[in-house]
Amino acid sequence: MRWQTLLKNSITTPAALGSRFGFDSGPLRAVAERYPMRINPYYLNLIREKGDPFWLQAVPDEQELHDMVCMPDPLGEEHLSPVPNLIHKYPDRALFLVHSQCAMYCRFCTRKRKVGTGDMVITRETIDAGLDYLRKTPEVRDVLVSGGDPLLLSDERLESILKSLRRIPSIEIIRIGTRAPCTLPMRVTTRLATMLKRYHPLYINTHFNHPDEITPEAALACSRLANAGIPLGCQTVLLRGVNDDPRIIKRLMHGLLRIRVKPYYIFQGDMTEGTDHFRTPINKGLAIMKSLIGHTSGMAVPKFAVDAPGGGGKIPLQPDYVHHLGANLVFSNFRGDICSYQDAGARGQVTGDRG
Numbered sequence: 001m002r003w004q005t006l007l008k009n010s011i012t013t014p015a016a017l018g019s020r021f022g023f024d025s026g027p028l029r030a031v032a033e034r035y036p037m038r039i040n041p042y043y044l045n046l047i048r049e050k051g052d053p054f055w056l057q058a059v060p061d062e063q064e065l066h067d068m069v070c071m072p073d074p075l076g077e078e079h080l081s082p083v084p085n086l087i088h089k090y091p092d093r094a095l096f097l098v099h100s101q102c103a104m105y106c107r108f109c110t111r112k113r114k115v116g117t118g119d120m121v122i123t124r125e126t127i128d129a130g131l132d133y134l135r136k137t138p139e140v141r142d143v144l145v146s147g148g149d150p151l152l153l154s155d156e157r158l159e160s161i162l163k164s165l166r167r168i169p170s171i172e173i174i175r176i177g178t179r180a181p182c183t184l185p186m187r188v189t190t191r192l193a194t195m196l197k198r199y200h201p202l203y204i205n206t207h208f209n210h211p212d213e214i215t216p217e218a219a220l221a222c223s224r225l226a227n228a229g230i231p232l233g234c235q236t237v238l239l240r241g242v243n244d245d246p247r248i249i250k251r252l253m254h255g256l257l258r259i260r261v262k263p264y265y266i267f268q269g270d271m272t273e274g275t276d277h278f279r280t281p282i283n284k285g286l287a288i289m290k291s292l293i294g295h296t297s298g299m300a301v302p303k304f305a306v307d308a309p310g311g312g313g314k315i316p317l318q319p320d321y322v323h324h325l326g327a328n329l330v331f332s333n334f335r336g337d338i339c340s341y342q343d344a345g346a347r348g349q350v351t352g353d354r355g
Contacts, residue, residue, distance in 0.1 A: 001041075003186040007103060007152070010040040014060060021050055031060035035274055036116035038105045043183050046213070053210045053242040056278075057106055064107065064274040072113040074271040076311030085122055086130040089311055093142035096130050098122060098161055102149045103184035108239060108278045110270045110307075115148055122148070131164050138170035144205075146177035151187050155195055162199045174199060177235075179207040185221035197228040205233045205264060209243050211251040219259045226260040233264035236302070237278075238288070244280045246291035253292065253300040263302035268317070271309055282306070282317065290319040294334020 011017060014032055017039075018025030031037075039058045047054040077087045077095075085097040100120040105112070114120035134140055143165055150158060165171055176196075180187045181204075196202055204225055208214060225232055234256050238244055243252065253263045266288070269279040285304050292301045305314045324330040329341040 001186070003184055003189075006040050006042055006184060006186060010038045010104075011044060012036070012038050017059060021047075023050060027062050028060045031062060031064050035060065035064055035107075035112050036105050038102070038116065040103050040184055042186065042217070043104050046215070051241075053212070056239070056242050057108070057209065058104055059107070061107060061277065063277040067274050067276040069276045070271040070273045071309070072273045074273075074309050075110065075307055076309070077111075080311050083129045083133045084126045085120075086133055088133075088137070088140070089313060092139055093144065094134065094137075094140045095144045095146055096134075096165075097147050098127055098130075098145055098150050098158075099147035099153050101152055102147070103152060103180055103187065106179070108237060108269060108272070108275045110272050112272060112274055120148070127161060131161075131168070134165070134171065135168050141170060142173040142175065143171055144175045144177055149178050149180055150176055151178045151180040151192070155192055159195050159198075162196075162202075166199055173201050173203065175203045175205060177205050177207075181206045181218055181221040181225070182208045182213050185215070185217040188221035188224050190224060193224040193228040193230075196225070196230060200229060203231050203233065205235050206261065207235050207237075208252060208256060208261070209236055209239060211248065211255045214252075214255040214259060222259045222261055232261040234261045234302075235265045235267060236263070237267045237269060238280050238285050239269065239278045240280050242278075244284055244288075246288050249288050250292060250296060250300070253296070253302070257297075257300055263300055265314075266302050266304045268304070268306040270307055286317060286319050289317075290334075293319065 014025035014028035014037065037060050043054065043058060047058065049055070080087045080089045082088055087095040087097075089095070100122045101116055105116050109115055111120075134143065145161065162174060165174055206222070208218070222232055236243070236252065243249055249266070256263050266285065268282060268285055269275060271279075289301070289304045304317045306317060307314050321331045321333070322329065323332065323338070327343055329343060330338065331341070332338055
């Protein structure tokens, strides 16, 4: 089935879910009215039962309306937008929002305040304004094209944007942020991959949160992109009840490498209004990192980071292995063994081995 048809046949109301899974969907109506709902048939078929990891990511929850902790725009994007739908937070790179919809509206979305709603207005005029800003701002050398999901644009419209970006001499790297390989992998056609390869150096960051999202369809989508020479990375969000378990994360990281997707980030959940019930203690994320470091290939170990509220940027978090920092660095390794490393120019004896 064509991806456009799957998208058109998406469930957009809790009532349709209630009849399928046999539950009273009435209390969820107010949630879906505030935060849009869309579950396309592909992702819907991944849901095995109420409350499983797919359900939690896709189905509205009454807790979204009772979040007293978080904020609508946790990353301060609206204050970092010199023109609508372009965020210039870091000195040499910018985030360019080119589409307002997604193949599935994740309940933990950072931009749930506006994605899929009338508050996110993206037109040819706003895209032209973003391109004009990038032409006039030569310090930007790296542009992340995102949304919503840019792969929901037609091949022709997406290519028009990529072609315009490539004509700006100061832009060296183009990245695309998309969850389509996970939530609607049929969108990644051979035609799309062939078009994308014309705009190298091009990178794609996708988003898988659970190893069971790595289906044959998702693997094929990633294979098409990788075969087009596009480096793939994954940005996973740590979510309570979905993947906040070292065994699940390790399975996910290994599964990603098998489909040629490099684990890139595990993000601590943003303080987005309506998502507090997904957030996990930071110590849990650090424990998960400790379960990976030294216990599996470094290729399977992403960065763990928190995106600082107010636009502070991504801050990497790592387990603390250091016991003393001086002429000799004293630290423990992944097994808990105490080791030391003599600093350059310092006198002392190095202990430990490289076994």
